[in-house]
Amino acid sequence: MSIIEKAPAKINLGLDIAGKRADGYHDLSMLMVSVDLNDYITVSEAEGSSIIIESNSLRMPLNEKNDVYKAALLLKKRCNVDAGVKITVEKRIPICAGLGGGSTDAAATLRALNKFWGLHLPDETLLDLGFTIGSDVPYCIGGGCALVSGKGEIVEPLEVSLSAWVVLVKPDFGVSTPSVFRDISPSISRVDISALREAAEAGDYQQLLCHMGNSLEDITIARKPFIQKVKDRLLKCGADTALMTGSGPTVFALCQSEKKADRLVNSMKGFCKTVYKVRML
Template sequence: MSVIEKAPAKINLGLDIIGKRSDGFHELSMIMASVDLSDYVTVSELDQDDIIVESNSCKLPLNNRNDVYQAAVLLKQKFGISKGVHIVLDKKIPICAGLGGGSSDAAAVLRALNTLWQLNLSWDELIEIGFEIGSDVPYCLKGGYAFITGKGEIVESLETNFSAWLVLVKPDFGISTRTVFAEINPGTIKRVDITSLKQAVLANSYDDILRFMGNSLEDISIARRPEIQKIKDRMLNSGADAALMTGSGPTVFAVCRNERCAERIVNAMRGFCKEVYKVRIL
């Protein structure tokens, strides 16, 4: 028996760093949304007690350094599963891009194994397990629009009909999330009004969403890689209504009211970067 799960990419419409917690983690406040750029994960049961990961991407580790491998190990250990599993990753989401591809893949494996092994885990139980893998995994288990707080483990789904065309541009370098967070100075970091952004999303207000979008990590990543600012500027000069880095970068997304605008930005960016994607918010 096999289970196939879709693993959508995510963007941060808003990312605010509130401060550092006593446990060493940062207190987060974020608005995330899923987009229609997705990996596909196929999970099949094996008779032998082994975990085998395959992928169409040569850039991925296929061992315990991969989040999907860790997801399978966690469930096997927690529930004493003696059977093995074969995981095939069909990668479409750029790697090390700030788009949550690895977290979404891990979440897809947790959902698939919950079905395959008939574990009957609740969303809260899956979220608790997912957080052991990474702070974006709890969100990726459900996806959609969500308000995320705490260390990433508190996820509130948002009911909204808001949609827009986006253009995602991934430059040909990656950025380490861990090292970006190490540079955060809570006293000087740019703050984002997540409360107002949340209200704008719930009200389906395009103009207010653009007004309150922001990313506290953007200045840190741009200081390291000024190319990110150049991408933003080119998008805005090509007619984007807004442009913002997602996560810790380096991917930047342009927001467009209509597809014609998005096509214009795609054409402007294709000679500038190799990885350019026109997508919709799901």
């Protein structure tokens, strides 16, 4: 028997750094949404009590450094599971892209093993477990459109009906999230997440565009100016807006027209190797 779980990528429509906490972490306020670019997690039986990780990606570690492995080990210990498991990760989401690939894989692993082992743990428990792996994992447990705050552990799903084509452009380099957060200063740009949420819940696309923003964008662009070139090209080619997601380097553009999205894809393919046209979920 095996179970396959879809692991969708995410984008940040808004990412605000509200300040630094006494524990050294930053207070986050983010509006996040899933898109239909997916990894796939398949879990099946393995001999003994071992955790075996396989993947089509040569860049992904297949040991305890992998978030998928961490998720499986965490669940085994939490629920005293002795059974072994083989986890196959079909990677389609680029690695180190700001699209939450590692986090969504870990979340999908928790969901899949919760079913596979018949644990019947509620989502609240999976969220708590996921947060010990990474700050984006709690959001990825449920996905969709959600307001995420605190250190990432507070997730409020939102009932919205956003409809837009999303063009993802991933430059040919990665960005270290911890190093970006180390460069945060009191003068960092701010994003009005409350106004963004209001626009999303009202289904007001134009107001949504007006209030989108990413507090980390200036930091990452200062290190990797090519990201600004990607943004500028997307806007010049007719994108409704263009914004870096997460700590980068992926830039996404929104379009209400599929024809416009297709033009963007054609324009960007000669500029960057990795370009996707997807929808919000």
